[in-house]
Amino acid sequence: MIYVEKFVSCLGEEGVEFFTGVPDSLLKSFCAYVTDNCGENHVIAANEGGAVGLAAGHYLATGKPALIYMQNSGQGNAVNPLASLADPDVYSIPMVLLVGWRGEPGVKDEPQHVKQGKVTVSLFETLGIPTEVLPDDEAAALELTRKMIARAKAESRPVTLVVRKGLFAEYKLQNKKPDIASLPREQAIEGVLKALPKDAVVVSTTGMISREVYETRERLGQDHSRDFLTVGSMGHASMIAMGIAKAQPDRKVYCFDGDGASIMQMGNMAIVGRSGCENLTHIVFNNAAHDSVGGQPTVGGDMDFEKLAEEFGYNVLQSPQDQYVNPEGIGVDEVASGMNWLISMEEQAKQHKPDYYDELPKKPNFILFKVAKGARKDLGRPKEPPQVNKVLYMKTLLG
Ligand SMILES: Cc1ncc(C[n+]2csc(CCOP(=O)(O)OP(=O)(O)O)c2C)c(N)n1
Numbered sequence: 001m002i003y004v005e006k007f008v009s010c011l012g013e014e015g016v017e018f019f020t021g022v023p024d025s026l027l028k029s030f031c032a033y034v035t036d037n038c039g040e041n042h043v044i045a046a047n048e049g050g051a052v053g054l055a056a057g058h059y060l061a062t063g064k065p066a067l068i069y070m071q072n073s074g075q076g077n078a079v080n081p082l083a084s085l086a087d088p089d090v091y092s093i094p095m096v097l098l099v100g101w102r103g104e105p106g107v108k109d110e111p112q113h114v115k116q117g118k119v120t121v122s123l124f125e126t127l128g129i130p131t132e133v134l135p136d137d138e139a140a141a142l143e144l145t146r147k148m149i150a151r152a153k154a155e156s157r158p159v160t161l162v163v164r165k166g167l168f169a170e171y172k173l174q175n176k177k178p179d180i181a182s183l184p185r186e187q188a189i190e191g192v193l194k195a196l197p198k199d200a201v202v203v204s205t206t207g208m209i210s211r212e213v214y215e216t217r218e219r220l221g222q223d224h225s226r227d228f229l230t231v232g233s234m235g236h237a238s239m240i241a242m243g244i245a246k247a248q249p250d251r252k253v254y255c256f257d258g259d260g261a262s263i264m265q266m267g268n269m270a271i272v273g274r275s276g277c278e279n280l281t282h283i284v285f286n287n288a289a290h291d292s293v294g295g296q297p298t299v300g301g302d303m304d305f306e307k308l309a310e311e312f313g314y315n316v317l318q319s320p321q322d323q324y325v326n327p328e329g330i331g332v333d334e335v336a337s338g339m340n341w342l343i344s345m346e347e348q349a350k351q352h353k354p355d356y357y358d359e360l361p362k363k364p365n366f367i368l369f370k371v372a373k374g375a376r377k378d379l380g381r382p383k384e385p386p387q388v389n390k391v392l393y394m395k396t397l398l399g
Contacts, residue, residue, distance in 0.1 A: 001169045002138045004033040010142045014149040016067050018058045020051040024071030026100030028294040032173035035296050047264045048074030052081035055095045065094040065152050072099050072120040086158045094152040097160040111386050112232035124160045131160040177297050180288050181370035182328050186212045188369045191335025200252035203228045203241040205261045207292030208375045214382045225392045235265030238272045238282055245280035259286040259300030273312030280364040287373045295373050305368045314366035317342050
């Protein structure tokens, strides 16, 4: 086991003092420590590729390698700038990657991590990036870290340190930002699900949002045939929803997204917003945090998602929260009746179409919920594997 304080001070002694990345549950202690203690020398990036870019810029301006942390799910996002920017065949930029190994072969994990876990080491090796798995013994791990940093500098290239589950001793995030609202995310989700038309389908994002959709359906005694629970592929739920909405224009499609996920692939909103899919409603549950992996902050707390969505071309609906004089203290029932009102307004507008209706631009809807961080301690996970989810969902879509 390694204490993060010791690991970070070892990095500092080797000249690695700048940290960027995307939070990961296996690296929770490391992410919490740098969030608390590294101030301006730490930036949580939108996605792992952006973190590689930031590390490259840091090196260009300081001559020092930076450290990029990520879950192995983010390997794909990082491959392009690793291969076409940092690689010795291109600009040859030293950096240290610290990668949480979800789905390590032989270790039980969720289905979305199995494939990535199998290829984590070999994918880095295929890229020609020297890769070592950190041993559990602290002295040996620090020694290996020093060696790898020396190699990154000597050969002016990226190197990877892979982190197994349980390597870092627990460090709890101290610097938690206050919640931006009191509404629990699971209550907001339940309120929305209760109001949705019977034949509407949902595409929900990775992490706790999908788990809460699943658990809410169970609680309501409903089946799971209308929910595509996107367990991986962070940031792409809105594009999956758009694919469905375009192919089935008479079907109502609801995307349940997170702030971290939508920021990770913000470009998707620009495309969905101008898609013309008026049957699509994109809902962002903003808690200003990467709640599912430890609650590290996103920039979501400082962003006006509704303004952005409008610029991107969406039809921004008045959030059920804003329909109440005192949005603090609202719960499932208020969210459900707010959603019912929005849906009935849409129906009315359709029935009383003005003559020029067909000339108007067709826009997808956007709804923002501001929610509190945190989830139930006993929150479960989908019991069926993703392929069963897919088959059930396609049965709903294709009859
Ligand atoms: C490409 C990629 N990077 C990192 C992760 C790890 N990860 C899983 S959920 C999550 C946070 C999601 O945050 P948000 O969308 O705001 O939802 P919240 O958990 O706050 O409800 C992260 C970083 C991942 N699954 N995929």
